[in-house]
Amino acid sequence: MKKNLKNKIALIVAVLLIFVYGIFGLPSGFSGKALMDSLTKRIHLGLDLRGGVHLILQVVVSEAVNAETDNSVARIQQDLQTAKLTYSQVYKPDPARPDVIKVEGTDPTKSSAVRSALDAKYSNEYDVSGGSDTAFTVTMKPNIVKALNDKTVQQAIETIRDRVDTLGVSEPVIQQYGLGDNQILVELPGISDLDRVKALIQDTSRLEIHEVVGGPYPDDQAALASVGGVLPGDQQIVHGSGVMAAGSGADSAFVLKRVSVVAGSDFRSADPGTNQNTGQRIVRFTLTNEAGDKFWAYTSANVGRSMAVVLGGRVREVANIKSAIRDTGEIEGSFSQEEVEALSKMLRTGALPASLNYLEDRTVGASLGADSIKQGVTAAIVGILLVMVFMLIYYRGSGVNADLALILNLVILLGFMGFSGATLTLPGIAGVILTIGMGVDSNVLIFERIREEMRAGKVASAAVDQGFAHAWGTILDTHVTTIVSAAILFLFGSGPVKGFAVTLTFGLLANLFTAVFVSRVIFDAHVNKLKSGEAVSI
């Protein structure tokens, strides 16, 4: 019996040491400050305690679909022309349905030829259907749309991650969120300037280069007049930004081809530099190889024409194609140093494949986080003290037993948190407090039973035996039901609520060990020391 007891005590001490390690790691020293540092390194604090930004963004995937089908429109037109099949227009009739393309005005006698031309190249991704002899509808297949949506979201995540990296945030969280709704979760601890984050993340600097049909015109009407009053389907009017080298204002309008020659994802790198001749600040860029080929083909065929650099939906720069460009180029404009660097950074980290909407945004200031920690810890300490003092008064010697078990419970709980890397939130601190209350309940159950047994006349050791045996069933019951509750909260809750579920679960699991095993060992050690006939101090 005694040897068994020694083994059990050794086990308890080992557990204690392991979990203390979980809390502090290997501390560099034993002063208060060194311990605090080790502690804060091991235990992750949630945003509500650390302060930071929490965003839920939705990727507007229809933009990506639009871009893709725009490309297809251009290719269809080319294919039909090459096959010498006439048509009046190829366009997307419904802005709300970017996946639908219509081919109209085809020669009714050649309809089967048109059909086979379309089928040949597009049947992988599109469904071709003939509305009538002179019109065809080309619709992107739903599974292709879905694949494109998913790819867009993944790309957005990569790009956001790249951009956020430049902020130097430790432990950012950027991941897909929710079920199939194209949502992204971004959590940046320690950042309090939300505007800066948003400017960085959300700027859909879709840099694109478009062929210039005409411009600059002083306003929209003049631009429209230049194309005879009606804008053809493959062209669009884009305004200038206020900072163009040519001195045109923000109202000036250009008529550009709708489909871009190269776009954001074609850029491989971009750096600030200076023009050797003019000394002006420029952004020097390089394109990917495939884009380089495209660009070469385009510029060779269009020497002498103009192309517009469109950034964020506005014309930034119009350049004359002086000679064919393969994959290195420069963007000039009256940039300030910051603008040049910001532009380069944006091009370097790639463009967002689509714009982002904010669905939710929570920012906790660092001061509020610090206050929350202080309040939570105060409440915890007061709660623990109240419970410990009560147990001492009500159960005397056994109260010491319960208090020791309580302290070990807390050590194990915090150790669990340290080992698992789980995040401690403010409701998580509340969970610790609740665990203390519910944990000590187990002790009460056992002690009350022991008192009953002793009142019925049993010897100390028998009373302790019976006390534990009878209470075990109820203790297990209550713990299991609460843990199941916590599990459901974990599955369905948001970040802070998850933190509550985690500490509650860890605490109750730890309690199963401390209230039953550890308490029992302490009782056994105490009973061994009692003289025969003496009662347990309870």
Added chain:
Amino acid sequence: MPEPGKFRRQEGREPVEFFRNVNVDWLGKKWYFLGFSLIFSTAGLISMAMHWNKIGSPVPLGVDFRGGTQVQVQFQNAPNTNQIRQATEAAGIKDASIRSYGSSGTNEMLISLPEQQDESSLDAGRARIVDALQAHYNNPFTVRNVQVVGPTVGKQLEKQATLATLYSLLGMLIYLWFRFQLIYGVAAVVACFHDTLITVGFFALTNQEISLTVIAAILTLVGYSMNDTIVVFDRIRENLRLSRREPLPDLVNRSINQTLSRTVLTSGLTFLTVLSLYVYGGPVLRGFSFALVVGILIGTYSSIAIAAPMLVAYQEWRAKSGKTVVLPAAKRSKV
């Protein structure tokens, strides 16, 4: 055999022990209990109806469910609600809700805007509030906390809360069915429902918001109340096994008296910790801790006052309709 009622003392000092020889006729008082519960339930329901009339939901909802923009601002000098409203209106912001937050010394205010339907401009509200305060109200401030919840996320959170609640209740019911017989399960679930109703009623009565963390608290206390009820039921079952001829009301009374010490102590200790949370835990957790404070009290009360009488009432009802039913003592009984 030593005298019952005394056990050998170690140091000549009586141990502290409440409830040593309790013998209260709990079931006899069941009409008082019913009345008490009815008063609070009705008060709660009336308050909820009034809220529904005024704001379209039975309880004030936190920004998680209500959607919209909520900015928590701390001012350097004591803030004046009217002046703040003038400032926001001067900037063209209509229907801003302005109220104070936290304890009075901290000069904190909550400024909220209703839900925006247009998600692409979701964040504009926060910027507008900050600009309005800077431009039109002469009181330096810092923004401590911002929450902006769009309609999409608002709906998702509602769905999450509902699913969590349904699964919890379902889990409880299944567990009780497995552990006890059906009537015990029904009695326990009725008690839990009663607890939730009164707790939510208290929120309506004290005009406090229900947020996601409050829902988490309510689910936790449902579990806790269930535990408490199980403690009493376990003892009833054990006594049923041992004494088949005792009339049920007496047996139930005895069971409650036997477990009273334990029930009150465990609830009391948990209550102490939760009270500490309510008093010291700060305004962010206030709703959460309030739900727990009320819930633990009501949960303990309901095990004695609602669940146990229901068992007896069921038996009496079955007995009247001609079937002599002994409450099943069931498979295990290890308490």
